[in-house]
Amino acid sequence: MSLFITSLNSGSNGNCYYIGNEDTAVLIDAGISCRETEKRMARLGLSMMKVKAIFISHEHSDHIKGLTVLAKKYRLPVYITNSTLEHGGLKIDERQVISFTPYEPVNIASLTVTAFPKHHDAAEPHSFVVSGNQVTIGVFTDIGVPCEHLVKHFKLCHAAFLEANYDEEMLEKGRYPYFLKNRIRGGKGHLSNRQALELFTTHRPPHMTHLLLSHLSRDNNNPDLVKALFSERAGGTEIVVASRYQETAVYRILPEGQLAEPRQTVLTLF
Template identity: 65%
Template sequence: MPLFITSLNSGSNGNCYYVGNEREAVLIDAGISCRETETRMRRLGLSMETVKAIFVSHEHSDHIRGISQLAKKYQFPVFITPGTLRSSGLSELRLPIQPLRGHEPVWIGELCITAFPKLHDAADPHSFLITCLDTRVGVFTDIGSPCTQLIDHFSQCHAAFLEANYDEQMLERGRYPYYLKHRIRGGKGHLSNQQALHLLRTHKPAFMSHLLLAHVSKENNCPNLIRELFTPHMESTELIVASRFEETPVYQIDAPRVIRSVA
């Protein structure tokens, strides 16, 4: 069964990723307003009735800003780890909270969502692998460095949202103060273009059909630079640079069919 994916917004001004099949879907983070989420989904021909839950990666405001409005209006369950919940302030808002734990699959209809820990400067940050039958999609952003768990999950994906936050030279020469530069590149901040490219070149499976590069810095990166850097290494995988200003198209992700000979 295919999965349908889109980035509704990606960047420090708000992050929200949609993954679903024809009957049910989930939002990974909700860092833009309820109204903007509704508007962008409507433009894409997606229905809010299909969304069944919100999964929270960590407590930073660009990932949770829209959760309260969305969860209250639509009564979406919010899956969040206890550590992230304590640090987010969401526990005070009487939302339909559901506990989330790393490596424990959560089933939403035929969707299976599995969280796993990542390296980021937050209370209890997690990335996600979403599967439907044999089709696998990863959401891998806000990562300080590519740990073995990220590598293992990335190498299984038919499509992935992967952070390519900053160009190392642009960050070094840019106007950010030293402490912020250190936070970004210090191992628990964000992935650089070169780190993401190395992951792609060494661990991208041959069957990956789409790669959406995400959480691109406005100050320290450039979409054209990313395309120039990554395109020679994509082979048959389609490259998309997710925008901080608008939604991407909806992409259909299908696991390749394996044809077995009959003796």
């Protein structure tokens, strides 16, 4: 009884997260090309034939730019709000488009996906939790502030993709124009390392085994810095930095009370 997760890419150049069990998987966002998605999954031993649906968090290009080709090639249902579909300018066969409603669970075979609203400068942005096999995984990126919705769902997770976008000092002293700095840190942009760490240390459930730090800024963060920051406070949680250049390993997430040996697992037959 477990779920398997990986970040296929995480950053402003593209976001795509895989969550699945032995039979069924979903993708959260499709922000890298279809070809690159296929290549990275193949390197991990993951099959696109297991993917049964794509869920889209919002319409920014780093979350949707591979969607049209991927959905068409594999005839996948796309779960997306009407407003996100419209603002994204997406051309998808209407027979494949399915709208979702916050807090209403969507069943994809043996997986259950639940969306909830978040603070971000998009038309109708959502985060997701994916549950199955007594395991819950959260995908929490592109979040301006850690609101009560986020806290509630973070407490449920056995593993999570959590945004740690920028170091506050690096952003302040960096080359970005003032308006862009304010967009990032203004409450509808992204979570800083400090905000993410506070959420983690204050609300981390005892059964959380893995935290994948996600959507790191290329210019305003440093992977070594943020991993060290979280590792000091990690307790029993394994800290992984999701790359903006390549896929992570596949991690096997087990229900509370069970430990995977080894905890990091690359599947060649999945």
